[in-house]
Amino acid sequence: MINVAVLGFGTVGAGVAEVLEKNGALIAGRLGEDVRLKYILDIRDFPDSPFGHLVIHDFSLIEQDPEIDVVVETIGGASVAWEYTRRALAAGKHVVTSNKELVAVHGAGLLQLAREKNVNYLFEAAVGGGIPVLRPIQQCLAANEIEEIYGILNGTTNYILTRMVHAGVSFGEALREAQSLGYAEQDPTADVAGYDACRKICILADLAFGRELPPEQVPTEGISDIALEDVTLVERAGWRVKLLGRAVRGVDGRVSAYVAPHLIHERHPMAGVADVFNAVLVRGNAVGEVMFYGPGAGKLPTASAVVADVIDAARHRTKRKEIGWAPWDAAAAGDPQALPMRLYLRTAAGRARVEEVFPGSEILAEAEEIALITPRMARCEAEKRAAGLRPCAKLCVLG
Amino acid sequence: MINVAVLGFGTVGAGVAEVLEKNGALIAGRLGEDVRLKYILDIRDFPDSPFGHLVIHDFSLIEQDPEIDVVVETIGGASVAWEYTRRALAAGKHVVTSNKELVAVHGAGLLQLAREKNVNYLFEAAVGGGIPVLRPIQQCLAANEIEEIYGILNGTTNYILTRMVHAGVSFGEALREAQSLGYAEQDPTADVAGYDACRKICILADLAFGRELPPEQVPTEGISDIALEDVTLVERAGWRVKLLGRAVRGVDGRVSAYVAPHLIHERHPMAGVADVFNAVLVRGNAVGEVMFYGPGAGKLPTASAVVADVIDAARHRTKRKEIGWAPWDAAAAGDPQALPMRLYLRTAAGRARVEEVFPGSEILAEAEEIALITPRMARCEAEKRAAGLRPCAKLCVLG
Numbered sequence: 001m002i003n004v005a006v007l008g009f010g011t012v013g014a015g016v017a018e019v020l021e022k023n024g025a026l027i028a029g030r031l032g033e034d035v036r037l038k039y040i041l042d043i044r045d046f047p048d049s050p051f052g053h054l055v056i057h058d059f060s061l062i063e064q065d066p067e068i069d070v071v072v073e074t075i076g077g078a079s080v081a082w083e084y085t086r087r088a089l090a091a092g093k094h095v096v097t098s099n100k101e102l103v104a105v106h107g108a109g110l111l112q113l114a115r116e117k118n119v120n121y122l123f124e125a126a127v128g129g130g131i132p133v134l135r136p137i138q139q140c141l142a143a144n145e146i147e148e149i150y151g152i153l154n155g156t157t158n159y160i161l162t163r164m165v166h167a168g169v170s171f172g173e174a175l176r177e178a179q180s181l182g183y184a185e186q187d188p189t190a191d192v193a194g195y196d197a198c199r200k201i202c203i204l205a206d207l208a209f210g211r212e213l214p215p216e217q218v219p220t221e222g223i224s225d226i227a228l229e230d231v232t233l234v235e236r237a238g239w240r241v242k243l244l245g246r247a248v249r250g251v252d253g254r255v256s257a258y259v260a261p262h263l264i265h266e267r268h269p270m271a272g273v274a275d276v277f278n279a280v281l282v283r284g285n286a287v288g289e290v291m292f293y294g295p296g297a298g299k300l301p302t303a304s305a306v307v308a309d310v311i312d313a314a315r316h317r318t319k320r321k322e323i324g325w326a327p328w329d330a331a332a333a334g335d336p337q338a339l340p341m342r343l344y345l346r347t348a349a350g351r352a353r354v355e356e357v358f359p360g361s362e363i364l365a366e367a368e369e370i371a372l373i374t375p376r377m378a379r380c381e382a383e384k385r386a387a388g389l390r391p392c393a394k395l396c397v398l399g
Numbered sequence: 400m401i402n403v404a405v406l407g408f409g410t411v412g413a414g415v416a417e418v419l420e421k422n423g424a425l426i427a428g429r430l431g432e433d434v435r436l437k438y439i440l441d442i443r444d445f446p447d448s449p450f451g452h453l454v455i456h457d458f459s460l461i462e463q464d465p466e467i468d469v470v471v472e473t474i475g476g477a478s479v480a481w482e483y484t485r486r487a488l489a490a491g492k493h494v495v496t497s498n499k500e501l502v503a504v505h506g507a508g509l510l511q512l513a514r515e516k517n518v519n520y521l522f523e524a525a526v527g528g529g530i531p532v533l534r535p536i537q538q539c540l541a542a543n544e545i546e547e548i549y550g551i552l553n554g555t556t557n558y559i560l561t562r563m564v565h566a567g568v569s570f571g572e573a574l575r576e577a578q579s580l581g582y583a584e585q586d587p588t589a590d591v592a593g594y595d596a597c598r599k600i601c602i603l604a605d606l607a608f609g610r611e612l613p614p615e616q617v618p619t620e621g622i623s624d625i626a627l628e629d630v631t632l633v634e635r636a637g638w639r640v641k642l643l644g645r646a647v648r649g650v651d652g653r654v655s656a657y658v659a660p661h662l663i664h665e666r667h668p669m670a671g672v673a674d675v676f677n678a679v680l681v682r683g684n685a686v687g688e689v690m691f692y693g694p695g696a697g698k699l700p701t702a703s704a705v706v707a708d709v710i711d712a713a714r715h716r717t718k719r720k721e722i723g724w725a726p727w728d729a730a731a732a733g734d735p736q737a738l739p740m741r742l743y744l745r746t747a748a749g750r751a752r753v754e755e756v757f758p759g760s761e762i763l764a765e766a767e768e769i770a771l772i773t774p775r776m777a778r779c780e781a782e783k784r785a786a787g788l789r790p791c792a793k794l795c796v797l798g
Binding site for chain 1: 414418421422425426429430431523529530531534535538539540541542543544666667668670671672673676683684685686687688689690691692693694697699700702703704706707709710711718721
């Protein structure tokens with residue numbers, strides 16, 4: 001019998017309780033023992049919930065209960081969640097979380113603490129919600145040098161960009177729609193400014209390249225400046241606009257990472273990733289390119305990943321899984337401005353001027369303004385030249 | 400130090416040697432010990448290969464060498480490979496394979512033998528080549544009741560179907576092209592008749608539903624009868640033709656499986672899977688739909704999955720991974736003809752007759768012939784009614 005305590009009875013916490021209840025018999029069959037939800041820690045009471053009788057308000061009951069094997073942290077943020085996670089690990093309990101902020105910012109220290117206490121700290125649900133991503137990268141691609149990893153890591157922004165294409169509405173209108181459907185927060189900054197995608201690409205890079213990448217080191221651009229005009233124009237030319245987090249390992253072993261909206265060609269497997277879905281593509285030196293696709297958020301999908309980690313923690317109770325990465329090292333970090341890249345530009349500068357500044361460009365459309373894709377060159381060089389064209393729109397191009 | 404013997408120095412065997420060599424330092428770092436390729440068993444000698452000095456011709460040297468921890472079987476087929484696999488397991492060695500035929504036909508017995516000998520029998524590379532599929536299904540989706548699984552499981556047929564669309568060539572012409580590129584065998588039957596996809600959907604169903612599904616129980620249709628006319632016509636109407644292996648768990652828990660070409664809507668995430676790429680979609684009762692995409696074959700991609708299994712076997716040397724399924728039971732099998740489905744039909748019967756037989760059909764094109772998609776109903780019922788229209792073409796429709 002595995003005893004579990006859930007911290008935080010919000011959407012994901014409630015989903016974990018529901019999955020443990022609904023699929024309990026099946027999980028017990030696969031694991032060879034029962035998984036029992038013993039406590040739910042929250043500030044509030046939930047008298048109407050079928051799990052209301054499990055709700056407690058004092059974390060020390062969990063910390064001090066020798067029966068509790070696994071603590072599931074679904075509080076979010078990096079304050080209370082950080083304290084409780086440290087205390088749970090220090091008390092010798094395995095911890096499973098969906099909290100990307102905590103893992104991105106304090107993951108290295110928490111994994112170190114877990115190592116000292118010989119317990120597991122697992123966080124599959126922190127990236128890509130229900131999509132299996134972190135474990136496949138670590139286990140199934142273990143024979144590969146990872147060369148690059150990128151993804152559509154935020155469902156809210158992908159929903160907004162999809163609506164701009166499919167419904168022909170502006171960014172602001174699509175955002176209000178997302179808010180009314182509960183896909184976007186009332187303060188949507190963390191999503192639309194790219195901060196959420198930034199935390200996720202950091203966690204992916206930590207694992208894939210074995211070295212900490214702190215979010216504040218990652219240049220991050222959001223989608224709020226994207227004009228409907230550009231989304232529509234590039235769509236007609238066979239491209240989609242997607243917000244990507246991307247990390248690339250250079251031949252010198254240095255890793256360059258950034259978050260920015262990109263043009264993706266319609267024949268790329270990620271072009272069809274619509275609405276709130278996420279996808280992560282990994283390029284390894286043996287496997288080539290593999291992609292993982294699915295629901296990047298949501299109550300039951302996220303709970304699916306959390307409960308899989310609970311099962312994995314139980315299976316590795318005595319022999320913990322070795323997960324970790326080296327500390328941040330500025331000398332090991334590459335410069336994302338030096339990555340070779342093509343840029344999309346829309347400019348009122350004339351054709352002759354465009355061909356002078358970017359000979360060999362691909363012209364997507366031409367009227368009063370020209371929309372073009374530059375040839376491939378170091379991003380800083382492309383940006384420098386582009387400035388001379390005073391572009392009204394500028395976006396990265398994938399590939 | 401982990402000592403490995405590779406059986407069969409064909410494409411995949413050579414890829415395994417190459418990956419162990421190229422990424423050896425990295426693998427040793429991740430695993431915490433070296434992996435050494437000690438023997439390569441083959442009938443032939445390879446004097447010009449950098450691994451030529453490892454080649455031996457007598458399996459009993461491997462069987463009797465107490466240093467050998469892991470045997471990699473890349474012989475293929477179910478005769479010699481079956482014998483050597485049994486002898487290796489019986490000798491207490493972990494076995495890793497890319498051999499889908501052997502796993503689909505004899506997997507249950509070999510897993511039983513592995514259990515008795517307390518060793519691992521792992522076969523990630525047998526489905527989807529380099530794509531992580533089997534391990535994510537078992538571990539990352541362990542909290543889910545799997546409801547459905549389907550995929551583009553054969554790269555050769557997907558290449559042919561992609562060429563028919565993109566180059567406008569007939570099946571025969573696309574096949575000859577695939578043969579000249581080495582994507583199709585000189586005798587392409589196993590691929591184009593769907594047998595290869597059948598073995599793979601059987602392995603996926605074995606694992607996802609926990610019960611053996613023998614290939615001979617799975618109705619299997621290939622792609623050789625598909626006319627360019629239909630591929631082109633449905634493309635214009637927003638559909639793609641893909642060969643799918645599909646297994647569905649009914650509400651009564653019975654599993655129905657079949658292999659057949661399907662129309663897939665262009666907005667489906669699998670519609671963009673082109674050329675020799677594969678993809679597997681899994682629907683779980685918590686996670687919803689997740690998809691895995693990547694190279695379904697090839698030297699290094701397949702070797703990537705094989706070597707990941709070697710690493711996993713090494714990690715689970717003392718505590719083996721519990722993998723297995725219940726024996727085939729006709730009473731637990733569903734009838735694929737009873738699955739609700741829409742059919743695509745092209746027929747010279749007039750509009751009035753079509754509307755009489757299938758009221759509410761979606762008409763894709765209308766000239767001398769009508770191309771339509773029927774409403775959803777049990778497949779046997781749709782087939783019965785369709786016979787009355789004497790269709791010149793008939794295909795399944797996904798969704």
